[in-house]
Amino acid sequence: MSTTTGTTDVVRVTVGVPTFRRPDDLRALLPLLLEQAAELGVPGGRYAVDVLVVDNDPAGSAAATVAEFPVPQLRYAAEPRPGIAAVRNRALDEAAGSQLLAMIDDDELPLPGWLDNLVRTWEETRPAAVSGRVLAAFQEELDPWVAAGEFFRRRSLPTGTEVGTAAAGNLMLDVQQVRERGLRFETGLGLSGGEDTLFSRALVRTGGRIVWCDESAAVDQVPAQRMTRRWVLTRAWSHGNASMLTDLRLAGGPTARTALRVRGAGRGLLRLCGGALRWAWGTAGRSHRHQARGLRTSLRGAGMLCAVLGIVYLEYARPGERRLRLAGARLPAAPTAGAPGTTAVTA
Known part of the structure; x- marks a missing residue:
């Protein structure tokens, strides 16, 4: 203030x-x-x-x-x-x-x-x-x-x-x-x-x-x-996973969330397959750009698909902790304008 x-x-x-x-x-x-x-x-x-x-x-x-x-x-x-x-x-x-x-x-x-x-x-x-x-x-x-x-x-x-x-x-x-x-x-x-x-x-x-x-x-x-290929590709998977989970948390309710899961699965599968095709094209043509961009798209799609299935990747897990876990069933919607609340939800 x-x-x-x-x-x-x-x-x-x-x-x-x-x-x-x-x-x-x-x-x-x-x-x-x-x-x-x-x-x-x-x-x-x-x-x-x-x-x-x-x-x-x-x-x-x-x-x-x-x-x-x-x-x-x-x-x-x-x-x-x-x-x-x-x-x-x-x-x-x-x-x-x-x-x-x-x-x-x-x-x-x-x-x-x-x-x-x-x-x-x-x-x-x-x-x-x-x-x-x-x-x-x-x-x-x-x-x-x-x-x-x-x-x-x-x-x-x-x-x-x-x-x-x-x-x-x-x-x-x-x-x-x-x-x-x-x-x-x-x-x-x-x-x-x-x-x-x-x-x-x-x-x-x-x-x-x-x-x-x-x-x-x-x-x-x-x-x-x-700066390694492994790290950036894992990051792409993580971003796809987190992006889809965010969409689900912002969905208005169970019906909207179910519809979003269906659309998300389709989008994720499209990215997975489209990226794989681009990677194959890049491999055949020895193009670093098409190989890398293709795998980036494909891994992001895989992360989205896992989110639809309720799988969460813990990118910042501490040493010794599991990197993957299942999300909880309850994902309350975020607040809307005029109804102050909290973004806190059960993951």
């Missing part, structure tokens, strides 16, 4: 950083965030900015890294419940006294003007959320096959474009508008991913606007272990 000092409305902004056992990444990120916070939150100015680190490690390993930067603008919170959704909800709770919550992942680095551009875009149109651009930076040379498949390509849109969904790795929320709609990140998706897709689609469904800001860019530091 805004507070008043004299005749100046002070907009409080919290920058939230979810983290889990990435001390080196966090150590590189925090100075950049604190610098941008200081630039926007000048004393006596319109904005008051703080940086919040939410640590999902039960051992609290990020506390020592945060302690290396002893400034009042930096806060630390430990969230023991596993999963990125629980961390994002904790950030929302910790930002209860702020008008805006800007989220950036701990393996990303903001480019100059990242925070300022998010806030300026919000000031111009007052949407419920502002989504920024994410660029990929690779630790080593990318496999030509993976590069040809454009697995790491992210969208770029004119600033001011309204979008229907957004990733939370570079996203700023109007906390008051989110609270008015009763929205939370679904903790049942904390280990499978897709919690930001469900949240952002529910935000739009309840009348909130998400506006794109192309000038607000963050760089995703892609480690070598994520």
Whole structure:
């Protein structure tokens, strides 16, 4: 919320950083965030900015890294419940006294003007959320096959474009508008991913606007272990799985959900077969692009089919935990405009 000092409305902004056992990444990120916070939150100015680190490690390993930067603008919170959704909800709770919550992942680095551009875009149109651009930076040379498949390509849109969904790795929320709609990140998706897709689609469904800001860019530091063919293809399967599960959660009821399962099965099968044909064409013609794009489409379709059957892939499962499980039978619908509720559903 805004507070008043004299005749100046002070907009409080919290920058939230979810983290889990990435001390080196966090150590590189925090100075950049604190610098941008200081630039926007000048004393006596319109904005008051703080940086919040939410640590999902039960051992609290990020506390020592945060302690290396002893400034009042930096806060630390430990969230023991596993999963990125629980961390994002904790950030929302910790930002209860702020008008805006800007989220950036701990393996990303903001480019100059990242925070300022998010806030300026919000000031111009007052949407419920502002989504920024994410660029990929690779630790080593990318496999030509993976590069040809454009697995790491992210969208770029004119600033001011309204979008229907957004990733939370570079996203700023109007906390008051989110609270008015009763929205939370679904903790049942904390280990499978897709919690930001469900949240952002529910935000739009309840009348909130998400506006794109192309000038607000963050760089995703892609480690070598994520640059392999196996990882990107597994990711394609996971995205198809999460996308279909999100559609099912947003369906209006049992009848609509059954119809969606039938349509989803058809779409998934079409992608599976069409992608396989493109892969075969690429193999015959020795085309990296057709091989990679074909397998990407095929695996995404397979993920959709598994979701229709109730199979959930836990992309962020901790070591020793199962990667696959069956979804529960109950999938309550997300709230609709005029009826604030919660996106929390049983996965």
